[in-house]
Amino acid sequence: MNEPDTPAPTETAPRRASIGARRNPAAETAILAAARGLLAEKGYAGFSIDEVARRAGAGKPTIYRWWPSKADLFIAVYAADKAAAIAVPDTGSLAADLAGYTAALWRFWRETPSGAAFRALLAEAQASEQAMTALREKFLPLRLADLGCVFTRAAGRGEIAAADAESLLQLYIGFHWVHLLTERIDEDAALIDRMARLIVRAGRPDTAAPPSR
Amino acid sequence: MNEPDTPAPTETAPRRASIGARRNPAAETAILAAARGLLAEKGYAGFSIDEVARRAGAGKPTIYRWWPSKADLFIAVYAADKAAAIAVPDTGSLAADLAGYTAALWRFWRETPSGAAFRALLAEAQASEQAMTALREKFLPLRLADLGCVFTRAAGRGEIAAADAESLLQLYIGFHWVHLLTERIDEDAALIDRMARLIVRAGRPDTAAPPSR
Amino acid sequence: MNEPDTPAPTETAPRRASIGARRNPAAETAILAAARGLLAEKGYAGFSIDEVARRAGAGKPTIYRWWPSKADLFIAVYAADKAAAIAVPDTGSLAADLAGYTAALWRFWRETPSGAAFRALLAEAQASEQAMTALREKFLPLRLADLGCVFTRAAGRGEIAAADAESLLQLYIGFHWVHLLTERIDEDAALIDRMARLIVRAGRPDTAAPPSR
Amino acid sequence: MNEPDTPAPTETAPRRASIGARRNPAAETAILAAARGLLAEKGYAGFSIDEVARRAGAGKPTIYRWWPSKADLFIAVYAADKAAAIAVPDTGSLAADLAGYTAALWRFWRETPSGAAFRALLAEAQASEQAMTALREKFLPLRLADLGCVFTRAAGRGEIAAADAESLLQLYIGFHWVHLLTERIDEDAALIDRMARLIVRAGRPDTAAPPSR
DNA sequence: ACATAACCGAGACGGTACGTCCGGTCTTGAA
DNA sequence: TTCAAGACCGGACGTACCGTCTCGGTTATGT
Numbered sequence: 013m014n015e016p017d018t019p020a021p022t023e024t025a026p027r028r029a030s031i032g033a034r035r036n037p038a039a040e041t042a043i044l045a046a047a048r049g050l051l052a053e054k055g056y057a058g059f060s061i062d063e064v065a066r067r068a069g070a071g072k073p074t075i076y077r078w079w080p081s082k083a084d085l086f087i088a089v090y091a092a093d094k095a096a097a098i099a100v101p102d103t104g105s106l107a108a109d110l111a112g113y114t115a116a117l118w119r120f121w122r123e124t125p126s127g128a129a130f131r132a133l134l135a136e137a138q139a140s141e142q143a144m145t146a147l148r149e150k151f152l153p154l155r156l157a158d159l160g161c162v163f164t165r166a167a168g169r170g171e172i173a174a175a176d177a178e179s180l181l182q183l184y185i186g187f188h189w190v191h192l193l194t195e196r197i198d199e200d201a202a203l204i205d206r207m208a209r210l211i212v213r214a215g216r217p218d219t220a221a222p223p224s225r
Numbered sequence: 226m227n228e229p230d231t232p233a234p235t236e237t238a239p240r241r242a243s244i245g246a247r248r249n250p251a252a253e254t255a256i257l258a259a260a261r262g263l264l265a266e267k268g269y270a271g272f273s274i275d276e277v278a279r280r281a282g283a284g285k286p287t288i289y290r291w292w293p294s295k296a297d298l299f300i301a302v303y304a305a306d307k308a309a310a311i312a313v314p315d316t317g318s319l320a321a322d323l324a325g326y327t328a329a330l331w332r333f334w335r336e337t338p339s340g341a342a343f344r345a346l347l348a349e350a351q352a353s354e355q356a357m358t359a360l361r362e363k364f365l366p367l368r369l370a371d372l373g374c375v376f377t378r379a380a381g382r383g384e385i386a387a388a389d390a391e392s393l394l395q396l397y398i399g400f401h402w403v404h405l406l407t408e409r410i411d412e413d414a415a416l417i418d419r420m421a422r423l424i425v426r427a428g429r430p431d432t433a434a435p436p437s438r
Numbered sequence: 439m440n441e442p443d444t445p446a447p448t449e450t451a452p453r454r455a456s457i458g459a460r461r462n463p464a465a466e467t468a469i470l471a472a473a474r475g476l477l478a479e480k481g482y483a484g485f486s487i488d489e490v491a492r493r494a495g496a497g498k499p500t501i502y503r504w505w506p507s508k509a510d511l512f513i514a515v516y517a518a519d520k521a522a523a524i525a526v527p528d529t530g531s532l533a534a535d536l537a538g539y540t541a542a543l544w545r546f547w548r549e550t551p552s553g554a555a556f557r558a559l560l561a562e563a564q565a566s567e568q569a570m571t572a573l574r575e576k577f578l579p580l581r582l583a584d585l586g587c588v589f590t591r592a593a594g595r596g597e598i599a600a601a602d603a604e605s606l607l608q609l610y611i612g613f614h615w616v617h618l619l620t621e622r623i624d625e626d627a628a629l630i631d632r633m634a635r636l637i638v639r640a641g642r643p644d645t646a647a648p649p650s651r
Numbered sequence: 652m653n654e655p656d657t658p659a660p661t662e663t664a665p666r667r668a669s670i671g672a673r674r675n676p677a678a679e680t681a682i683l684a685a686a687r688g689l690l691a692e693k694g695y696a697g698f699s700i701d702e703v704a705r706r707a708g709a710g711k712p713t714i715y716r717w718w719p720s721k722a723d724l725f726i727a728v729y730a731a732d733k734a735a736a737i738a739v740p741d742t743g744s745l746a747a748d749l750a751g752y753t754a755a756l757w758r759f760w761r762e763t764p765s766g767a768a769f770r771a772l773l774a775e776a777q778a779s780e781q782a783m784t785a786l787r788e789k790f791l792p793l794r795l796a797d798l799g800c801v802f803t804r805a806a807g808r809g810e811i812a813a814a815d816a817e818s819l820l821q822l823y824i825g826f827h828w829v830h831l832l833t834e835r836i837d838e839d840a841a842l843i844d845r846m847a848r849l850i851v852r853a854g855r856p857d858t859a860a861p862p863s864r
Numbered sequence: 865a866c867a868t869a870a871c872c873g874a875g876a877c878g879g880t881a882c883g884t885c886c887g888g889t890c891t892t893g894a895a
Numbered sequence: 896t897t898c899a900a901g902a903c904c905g906g907a908c909g910t911a912c913c914g915t916c917t918c919g920g921t922t923a924t925g926t
Contacts, residue, residue, distance in 0.1 A: 030903035032891030039903070057352040060881055071904040076883070134406055135351035138344045139270040148407060179419055186399025193347055193402070194361060206392050214427030243872035243921045252872070273912055284873045289914070454899070462898065483778040486886055497899045502888070560832055561777035564770045565696040574833060605845050612825025615832070619773055620787060632818055640853030671918035672875035699907055710878045715909070867926080877916075883908105890903075895896105 028069060035078065042068040043075055044092060047085050052125040056132040061085075083143035086133040087151050093126045100158055106166035106215070110184065110208035111201075113162065117188065118197040118204075131192060156181065163215075172215030180215045241282060248291065255281040256288055261302050265338040269345040296356035299346040300364050306337045313371055319379035319428075323397065323421035324414075326375065330401065331410040331417075344405060369394065376428075385428030393428045454495060468494040469501055470518060473511050478551040482558040509569035512559040513577050519550045526584055532592035532641075536610065536634035537627075539588065543614065544623040544630075557618060582607065589641075598641030606641045667708065674717065681707040682714055683731060686724050691764040695771040700724075722782035725772040726790050732765045739797055745805035745854075749823065749847035750840075752801065756827065757836040757843075770831060795820065802854075811854030819854045 028038055046067035050059055061082065065072045079085040097120045101112040121127030133151065136143040163181050167174040187207055191197050241251055259280035263272055274295065278285045292298040310333045314325040334340030346364065349356040376394050380387040400420055404410050454464055472493035476485055487508065491498045505511040523546045527538040547553030559577065562569040589607050593600040613633055617623050667677055685706035689698055700721065704711045718724040736759045740751040760766030772790065775782040802820050806813040826846055830836050 027889095027904060030890045030892095030901080032893085032903095033899085033901035034892075036903065055352075061883085062881055065904090069904080071906085072883075073885080073905095074903065077902080131351045135348040138348035138406065139268075141270075144408060152407070176419075176423060179416075179423055182403060183396050183400060183420070183423065186401075186403040187396055188399075189406070190395065190399040190402055193351065194365070195357065203392075206389075207396070210389060210392055210396065210427040213429065214423045216426070241872070243870080244923080247871070247923075249872070274914085275912060278873090282873075284875080285914080286874095286916080287872065290871085465898070481778075483780075487888085488886060491899090495899075497901080498888080499890080499900095500898065503897085557777045561774040564774035564832065565694075570834065578833070602845075602849060605842075605849055608829060609822050609826060609846070609849065612827075612829040613822055614825075615828055616821060616825040619777065619828070620791070621783065629818075632815075633822070636815060636818055636822065636853040639855065640849045642852070666878060666915095669875080669877035669916045669918095671877095671916075672873085673918075675876065678877070700909085701907055704878090708878075710880090711908095712879090712910075712912095713877065716876075865926095867924100869924085870922090872919100872921075874918085875916100876918100877914105879913080880911105881913100882911080885906105885908075887905090887907105888903105890901105892900085892902105893898100895898080 039068070039070055039074055040078065043070050043078075043085075044088055046070075048089050048092070048125045051086075051089060051128040051132065055128050056135050059132060081136075081140065081142045081146065083133055083136050083140065083146040084150075086129045086136065087146060089129040090126045090133070090151070091154075093120070093124045094154075097124065097126075098158075100162060102162075102165065104169070106162070106169075106171045107205075107208045107212045109162050109166070110211060111204050113159065114188070114204045114208065115199060115201070118191070118199055121192060121197050122199075127192065127197065134189070134193065155185070159184065166212075166215070170217065171212065173217045176215045180211055183214065184211055252281070252283055252287055253291065256283050256291075257298075257301060257305060259283075260298050261305075261338045264299075264302060264341040264345065268341050269348055272345060294349075294353065294355045294359065296346055296349050296353065296359040297363075299342045299349065300359060302342040303339045303346070303364070304367075306333070306339045307367075310337065310339075311371075313375060315375075315378065317382070319375070319382075319384045320418075320421045320425045322375050322379070323424055324417050326372065327401070327417045327421065328412060328414070331404070331412060334405060334410050335412075340405065340410065347402070347406065368398070372397065379425075379428070383430065384425065386430045389428045393424055396427065397424055465494070465496055465500055466504065469496050469504075470511075470514060472496075474515050474518075474551045477512075477515060477554040477558065481554050482561055485558060507562075507566065507568045507572065509559055509562050509566065509572040510576075512555045512562065513572060515555040516552045516559070516577070517580075519546070519552045520580075523550065523552075524584075526588060528588075528591065530595070532588070532595075532597045533631075533634045533638045535588045535592070536637060537630050539585065540614070540630045540634065541625060541627070544617070544625055547618060547623050548625075553618065553623065560615070560619065581611070585610065592638075592641070596643065597638065599643045602641045606637055609640065610637055678707070678709055678713055679717065682709050682717075682724075683727060685709075687728050687731070687764045690725075690728060690767040690771065694767050695774055698771060720775075720779065720781045720785065722772055722775050722779065722785040723789075725768045725775065726785060728768040729765045729772070729790070730793075732759070732763045733793075736763065736765075737797075739801060741801075741804065743808070745801070745808075745810045746844075746847045746851045748801045748805070749850060750843050752798065753827070753843045753847065754838060754840070757830070757838060760831060760836050761838075766831065766836065773828070773832065794824070798823065805851075805854070809856065810851065812856045815854045819850055822853065823850055 028036065028042070030036065031038075043064060046064045047059075050063055050067060059082070061072055061075055064070075064085070065075055068075075075085070079088060098113070098116050101109045101116075103109055103112065121130065133143065133147055137147040138144075159181055160177075163172065163177040164174075166172050167177050172180060241249070241255070243249065244251075256277060259277045260272075263276055263280060272295075274285060274288055277283075277298070278288060281288075288298070292301060311326070311329050314322045314329075316322055316325065334343065346356065346360055350360040351357075372394055373390075376385065376390040377387075379385050380390050385393060454462070454468070469490060472490045473485075476489055476493060485508075487498055487501055490496075490511070491501055494501075501511070505514060524539070524542050527535045527542075529535055529538065547556065559569065559573055563573040564570075585607055586603075589598065589603040592598050593603050598606060667675065667681070669675065670677075682703060685703045686698075689702055689706060698721070700711055700714055703709075703724070704714055707714075714724070718727060737752070737755050740748045740755075742748055742751065760769065772782065772786055776786040777783075798820055799816075802811065802816040803813075805811050806816050811819060
């Protein structure tokens, strides 16, 4: 009904037009970058699709087309960093592996927007069934896979009972979450070491004790 | 030009007037009850101060006067139930204490609005500095106090090393948080027992050494 | 990251491909039919180029190629019906001609999408200079030509003064527009007759009166 | 969930706050003025609630609270001018009254935003049932009342048959609409006079025939 | 006895964000 | 060159909440 008031500045604005009936990688890049920047600057509060669209010079429908919920956007931001950032250590010692991984993870969370992204994802999941589903189906499995092999290797070496591997992993993850969600992911080496040793001890096969008997 | 369809005659409503220059307990009760009901029905999503005010028949400033942030309201809802609902067990066995406490806590979270309230508090804390402060200063200390004595007693009995008590408590809390935040607080006795035993084992004094004994 | 749920495989659709470097009549037909149907069902509200393209299985550029504005599309819809639907009466009496024409026109407006199309054209012309131009240059002359001869014939018969023919035509058209735009084109024979007689009387040459003098 | 990012500039911005649980006349004035200005500058195209809110420094909900549809806003803009602008003439001659009124009305339509407002209202009514209702119930009766007495007086003087008054009024209104909707409300005195005389002649009592006299 | 102060419900206020729809442009890949 | 398809940006839509503010009224308290 209304003409768009002459979207005039077609010639002046470096508008990013369609490249045909398929996804425009430039738009995707711009949107993810805007989301990253916004999360880094303002965190979950202050994050809005509107602002992402503004910063990316993108239309909101373009965002919703590819990331139907904020959770999807958070996951994408996280995924873009993750691979490049954290190597799963393999030192031959579970305690060392865990301490190393925790230190690396916390640094990663502190120094990239991914910490904020994960916090946002967890928060969003409490408000939106859709986000909860995305968290459980698209996100958690990836994290479990990463760390899972650390515990699997430890079980292979006899450091922990194989049957406990999964439960220990859960304990370890809980430790991370609590610290992230309460903004205590500063690098406290002593704390990290203590926790790693506790986890290892918790998993120590019962055969480790008996000798004492 | 248009009247907003005459918002209902004031004289018919059993309005709850001021009782003078002091807090009206009836208003407080009504507001808390409305917040409880809303959390129970809709969870964090669907919770809004507007809706609480509507349900309570209260003015928004009355709510903001007594609970300056949503976090305060969530904490109040939680606190109203907590005392009555969970007794800290003292069976003489740390594993049994933990398993009992977890089962009771999860039931409490499932069967009262408090589970939703805590999830809401955690989510809110990710978006609001004020809520984060309330979480850390008004809420967490209370929980730590509860459970702290369980570990203290266990240390006193020699079940765990006193130096590890606090770290073990953190692990245990992390376990609860992960399950709450991913909506897995169904009563799985086997899982709970396994985790309790792991915690105990993690805290086991260096009996591994005790060949020395 | 997320595919927009794979919008149906292209190979199953009975796609209407290009027939080479010239206009495809099948596409034109499908688009006009879709526009007709949409106008008939939803009226001006609910009419959109997107929806027409969806219904016609056409691309939007195809529509814009042949009908650069919505006004052109409305006019095309109107024109497709008009010729076949209304015969300009010639009874020898202006009043009878007018009453007959009005009755036929209103029936036509009620029973085909053309009434909606004309309303849409008038509305669109208020928002778009392009549509206003189309209305004035492509549409109105046709209507004037139709009815013009009715008045010309009446002037030839001495029923009305030739000098007034055009002004009477304007009055008559205004009558139609008011009724169309306020959704009062139900067939009220008495009203129509009264108005036709008034028009005739307005045009009666002044020589009709003098005898009385 | 999200803090409004510290609406900070409370102290700097001359924000127009609420004045309590009742309508703020300053807001009403600002909104109407913004709507007037926007209509005057851009017409129906280019008119949007968003832009009105921006110009008025008002929130969209404030606009929707008092003018639930654009039609209501158009009517309010029209009404604000109308009373002050057009006096219904009473010269003792219907033709002179009509010509005078038409000239005044067209000038009013040209020189205030009311012409654009009425065009917008008519257009909007073609797209929205709500607007059509507002047009028929809130707007047209007022216009009919204005002009009605001109014809009533003429009938009292015997210039026209009382039974024809209403129909003549319709013809006269149709004349105005056609010229407004096709942007031909420039002051063409000859055209206006001719049309006024035609209307008078159309209403002439059948005393014309009365050779009987 | 009476002013004052704090409380109460109510609801308007400016604003921001939501998620959706449409307009008009552009590009692709096939015919 | 035309076609269907559909992505692109922009912007408007109407609604929900946010947190603040002001009102008019009520009730206790302190003078």
